[in-house]
Amino acid sequence: MKVRILVRLKPGVLDPQGRAVHHSLEGLGFDGVEDVRIGRMIEMEVADGTSDETLDAMCQKLLANMVIEDYAIEKVGQAEHA
Amino acid sequence: MKVRILVRLKPGVLDPQGRAVHHSLEGLGFDGVEDVRIGRMIEMEVADGTSDETLDAMCQKLLANMVIEDYAIEKVGQAEHA
Numbered sequence: 516m517k518v519r520i521l522v523r524l525k526p527g528v529l530d531p532q533g534r535a536v537h538h539s540l541e542g543l544g545f546d547g548v549e550d551v552r553i554g555r556m557i558e559m560e561v562a563d564g565t566s567d568e569t570l571d572a573m574c575q576k577l578l579a580n581m582v583i584e585d586y587a588i589e590k591v592g593q594a595e596h597a
Numbered sequence: 598m599k600v601r602i603l604v605r606l607k608p609g610v611l612d613p614q615g616r617a618v619h620h621s622l623e624g625l626g627f628d629g630v631e632d633v634r635i636g637r638m639i640e641m642e643v644a645d646g647t648s649d650e651t652l653d654a655m656c657q658k659l660l661a662n663m664v665i666e667d668y669a670i671e672k673v674g675q676a677e678h679a
Contacts, residue, residue, distance in 0.1 A: 560632040
């Protein structure tokens with residue numbers, strides 16, 4: 516089972532990397548960009564029976580820093596369009 | 598318009614960060630993980646009329662390193678389930 520975990524900074528947490536990219540886009544002449552936030556994507560191939568609780572535990576223990584980050588779990592190719 | 602860009606290493610490119618995470622997950626007792634790949638997620642708020650060509654240009658000029666990375670553009674909240 517393929518799982519995609521998206522880790523993003525919580526709203527309100529300063530994102531200097533996003534700001535730098537925003538600034539660079541403007542420097543390259545791309546107008547109309549209002550906001551840029553950068554996060555991580557973790558794609559994993561896990562055993563088919565892996566429970567949501569296990570995936571949550573992986574995120575909370577290792578993949579995300581729960582103090583400043585949120586995470587979302589997407590099951591790719593199984594319930595992506597559910 | 599909200600746009601999400603997913604940047605991932607091309608297949609075959611070594612992903613040491615993914616390997617380290619995989620190793621750590623096993624160390625924490627999570628079994629059944631077969632593969633871990635780590636990429637970037639860039640979420641942008643862009644002007645409504647922004648064309649796909651412009652988004653492609655942003656990716657190719659700045660957001661992705663086309664030598665070792667692929668990118669995918671998703672329009673969030675507009676055609677996410679299309």
